[in-house]
Amino acid sequence: xxxxxxxxxxxxxxxxxxxxxxxxxxxxxxxxxxxxxxxxxxxxxxxxxxxxxxxxxxxxxxxxxxxxxxxxxxxxxxxxxxxxxxxxxxxxxxxxxxxxxxxxxxxxxxxxxxxxxxxxxxxxxxxxxxxxxxxxxxxxxxxxxxxxxxxxxxxxxxxxxxxxxxxxxxxxxxxxxxxxxxxxxxxxxxxxxxxxxxxxxxxxxxxxx
Amino acid sequence: xxxxxxxxxxxxxxxxxxxxxxxxxxxxxxxxxxxxxxxxxxxxxxxxxxxxxxxxxxxxxxxxxxxxxxxxxxxxxxxxxxxxxxxxxxxxxxxxxxxxxxxxxxxxxxxxxxxxxxxxxxxxxxxxxxxxxxxxxxxxxxxxxxxxxxxxxxxxxxxxxxxxxxxxxxxxxxxxxxxxxxxxxxxxxxxxxxxxxxxxxxxxxxxxxxxxxxxxxxxxxxxxxxxxxxxxxxxxxxxxxxxxxxxxxxxxxxxxxxxxxxxxxxxxxxxxxxxxxxxxxxxxxxxxxxxxxxxxxxxxxxxxxxxxxxxxxxxxxxxxxxxxxxxxxxxxxxxxxxxxxxxxxxxxxxxxxxxxxxxxxxxxxxxxxxxxxxxxxxxxxxxxxxxxxxxxxxxxxxxxxxxxxxxxxxxxxxxxxxxxxxxxxxxxxxxxxxxxxxxxxxxxxxxxxxxxxxxxxxxxxxxxxxxxxxxxxxxxxxxxxxxxxxxxxxxxxxxxxxxxxxxxxxxxxxxxxxxxxxxxxxxxxxxxxxxxxxxxxxxxxxxxxxxxxxxxxxxxxxx
Numbered sequence: 001x002x003x004x005x006x007x008x009x010x011x012x013x014x015x016x017x018x019x020x021x022x023x024x025x026x027x028x029x030x031x032x033x034x035x036x037x038x039x040x041x042x043x044x045x046x047x048x049x050x051x052x053x054x055x056x057x058x059x060x061x062x063x064x065x066x067x068x069x070x071x072x073x074x075x076x077x078x079x080x081x082x083x084x085x086x087x088x089x090x091x092x093x094x095x096x097x098x099x100x101x102x103x104x105x106x107x108x109x110x111x112x113x114x115x116x117x118x119x120x121x122x123x124x125x126x127x128x129x130x131x132x133x134x135x136x137x138x139x140x141x142x143x144x145x146x147x148x149x150x151x152x153x154x155x156x157x158x159x160x161x162x163x164x165x166x167x168x169x170x171x172x173x174x175x176x177x178x179x180x181x182x183x184x185x186x187x188x189x190x191x192x193x194x195x196x197x198x199x200x201x202x203x204x205x206x207x208x209x
Numbered sequence: 210x211x212x213x214x215x216x217x218x219x220x221x222x223x224x225x226x227x228x229x230x231x232x233x234x235x236x237x238x239x240x241x242x243x244x245x246x247x248x249x250x251x252x253x254x255x256x257x258x259x260x261x262x263x264x265x266x267x268x269x270x271x272x273x274x275x276x277x278x279x280x281x282x283x284x285x286x287x288x289x290x291x292x293x294x295x296x297x298x299x300x301x302x303x304x305x306x307x308x309x310x311x312x313x314x315x316x317x318x319x320x321x322x323x324x325x326x327x328x329x330x331x332x333x334x335x336x337x338x339x340x341x342x343x344x345x346x347x348x349x350x351x352x353x354x355x356x357x358x359x360x361x362x363x364x365x366x367x368x369x370x371x372x373x374x375x376x377x378x379x380x381x382x383x384x385x386x387x388x389x390x391x392x393x394x395x396x397x398x399x400x401x402x403x404x405x406x407x408x409x410x411x412x413x414x415x416x417x418x419x420x421x422x423x424x425x426x427x428x429x430x431x432x433x434x435x436x437x438x439x440x441x442x443x444x445x446x447x448x449x450x451x452x453x454x455x456x457x458x459x460x461x462x463x464x465x466x467x468x469x470x471x472x473x474x475x476x477x478x479x480x481x482x483x484x485x486x487x488x489x490x491x492x493x494x495x496x497x498x499x500x501x502x503x504x505x506x507x508x509x510x511x512x513x514x515x516x517x518x519x520x521x522x523x524x525x526x527x528x529x530x531x532x533x534x535x536x537x538x539x540x541x542x543x544x545x546x547x548x549x550x551x552x553x554x555x556x557x558x559x560x561x562x563x564x565x566x567x568x569x570x571x572x573x574x575x576x577x578x579x580x581x582x583x584x585x586x587x588x589x590x591x592x593x594x595x596x597x598x599x600x601x602x603x604x605x606x607x608x609x610x611x612x613x614x615x616x617x618x619x620x621x622x623x624x625x626x627x628x629x630x631x632x633x634x635x636x637x638x639x640x641x642x643x644x645x646x647x648x649x650x651x652x653x654x655x656x657x658x659x660x661x662x663x664x665x666x667x668x669x670x671x672x673x674x675x676x677x678x679x680x681x682x683x684x685x686x687x688x689x690x691x692x693x694x695x696x697x698x699x700x701x702x703x704x705x706x707x708x709x710x711x712x713x714x715x716x717x718x719x720x721x722x723x724x725x726x727x728x729x730x731x732x733x734x735x736x737x738x739x740x741x742x743x744x745x746x747x748x749x750x751x752x753x754x755x756x757x758x759x760x761x762x763x764x765x766x767x768x
Contacts, residue, residue, distance in 0.1 A: 054606045054610075055611045056608050061615070075266055079272040079274070080267055080270055080272050117606065117607055120606050124605060149309035149694060152284065171614075173268075175596075175598075181261070181262060190430050191560060192430050192561070193431060194431045194561035196390055196559050197559070198557065200555070207562075209433075
């Protein structure tokens with residue numbers, strides 16, 4: 001099987017377009033490391049570390065890596081994101097690594113947990129500023145299209161900050177995972193009854209759903 | 210008698226079709242229920258009902274593929290990963306939007322009875338009188354007293370939980386024990402009593418979720434996964450309630466994949482003799498014959514069938530002699546309301562996921578109140594404690610952040626309005642023969658919109674929501690008002706209205722087509738006005754009443 005065959009097979013299996021083919025050709029070491037059109041196993045390991053820095057293991061519950069949130073992010077970006085957000089997200093992986101190299105002279109995977117936290121706290125500030133500005137653009141776009149019956153605000157292609165996307169997916173992926181829902185939160189599949197006046201004391205976990 | 214001959218034909222298997230099948234078979238009629246889509250077997254085919262959140266690869270969200278495949282459904286919450294198979298395929302069954310109309314359909318056995326919101330409210334007498342009083346549309350041919358016993362009959366069988374609140378605006382029913390309000394909702398209810406002294410009310414929702422075991426159905430388990438299909442049969446659906454009752458008679462045949470293309474009209478007897486069916490799988494055409502036909506295909510599809518029937522006599526279809534077939538499209542307009550935060554109650558939480566909320570019945574343009582529009586609206590809502598999702602905006606990162614957001618946040622309370630739309634003759638649907646569906650059948654075109662009365666009402670719906678929440682002590686109240694378009698309420702009504710005069714209505718006071726008295730239309734199409742209460746309970750009552758009448762008339766050889 002030659003390389004191009006391998007690419008088209010991956011595309012076929014995923015039922016997706018060959019959007020990531022160029023990335024695939026240039027970016028990965030062997031076909032085996034590619035887990036979907038857009039993501040390699042290395043990417044997922046990287047995203048797991050990012051997620052685990054956002055939501056680390058604490059006394060109360062395991063961290064995001066334990067829930068394999070990196071894998072979840074890859075699935076969501078691959079299946080649910082529009083192309084412009086996919087691009088932002090994928091470029092974000094590189095950008096995040098570059099920021100790490102710039103600040104710590106090392107790739108994100110090679111810096112310490114404390115350094116990772118420091119880096120992501122800074123990126124978080126950056127994305128918050130970015131998102132504030134973005135919301136203005138969203139509002140302006142809504143205003144521009146006000147009264148248009150077939151305008152759907154959630155379809156406007158207004159760029160997001162990559163770290164915003166990573167963080168949103170981390171939270172969603174973790175708290176809806178089995179570990180997140182049952183260890184970090186409380187989950188009961190079949191409550192059986194309703195009590196609208198349940199005593200609560202600080203420290204009790206929230207319901208997962 | 211041919212194998213294709215029955216006593217009765219029921220077109221459609223949703224809420225009203227299921228009721229028609231149950232009533233007709235229980236009264237001894239050999240009945241066939243024709244459903245255009247696939248079969249969904251109770252419990253067995255609720256494939257996602259017992260899945261945990263993490264078993265959905267996109268955690269219930271939507272993929273780009275889904276968005277591409279469902280150009281209409283994507284417009285709102287129905288497009289999701291968890292019950293995608295319960296929604297009609299937009300591409301196989303397109304329609305034309307001269308004006309935007311969000312048409313969210315369920316083409317399978319059970320129809321939207323599987324996904325419905327389950328809120329079940331009686332109409333009050335004044336709801337039936339307002340058209341006459343306001344000079345709008347035509348007068349309803351019936352009043353509350355005509356439907357009262359049938360409301361009770363429907364409630365007792367369906368299993369409606371609710372509180373007897375004793376309100377004239379929202380008559381009490383034959384309820385199962387109500388679900389409970391949570392502690393914050395109880396506080397707001399008390400404040401309502403103090404502030405509005407009965408002029409406005411805040412009550413627990415009345416819902417078709419059973420709170421005690423009923424007819425071999427298990428009571429609600431508070432999973433709040435109703436729209437996946439309930440393995441406990443705890444909410445009313447065709448599958449959980451009417452279909453088993455009808456099947457138990459041994460007189461029901463259900464035929465999925467049966468698109469009724471027309472009612473076969475006999476101009477000599479001036480009655481229907483049966484229906485023509487296109488098999489959705491094989492594309493073969495069949496005819497079925499019966500003494501009576503119940504049309505329960507969902508409001509606009511019921512009208513579509515009438516429009517395609519008896520066109521050799523009436524070019525615009527059976528029931529078009531009135532000039533009203535396809536006209537007076539109605540829905541409830543929504544996506545307007547308010548929400549805010551509630552201080553205190555940090556030592557209180559709740560257990561269980563209550564598939565129900567609170568209800569604020571209509572108070573506008575009644576009891577001396579007069580606005581610059583007519584009719585009114587109600588609200589649904591509820592209070593809950595925020596979860597991790599609410600904290601995304603200010604989120605930080607790290608262990609402290611993580612532990613903080615695993616605890617419940619502040620309480621918040623929200624209400625959203627459901628407004629009445631008036632029956633406007635010019636709000637209509639019609640056949641567009643230039644566009645065909647997957648089966649080569651002409652599709653419906655929608656030319657309907659909210660007008661001045663509804664748009665004025667929406668201003669009140671927004672400002673009243675804020676005013677009431679603030680009065681009840683809710684803080685940081687924000688309002689919203691969006692998507693002033695029809696369809697989104699998924700409360701399709703009108704287009705074959707009941708009335709007193711064949712010149713201005715399609716159906717008489719027993720839901721019979723004036724031009725073919727053995728054809729009964731008892732779904733949303735029959736509605737003469739919309740009120741603001743969720744309509745399905747009224748369809749149940751209308752259907753049971755009409756079925757009872759039909760069988761009596763059959764016995765008297767009048768049909």
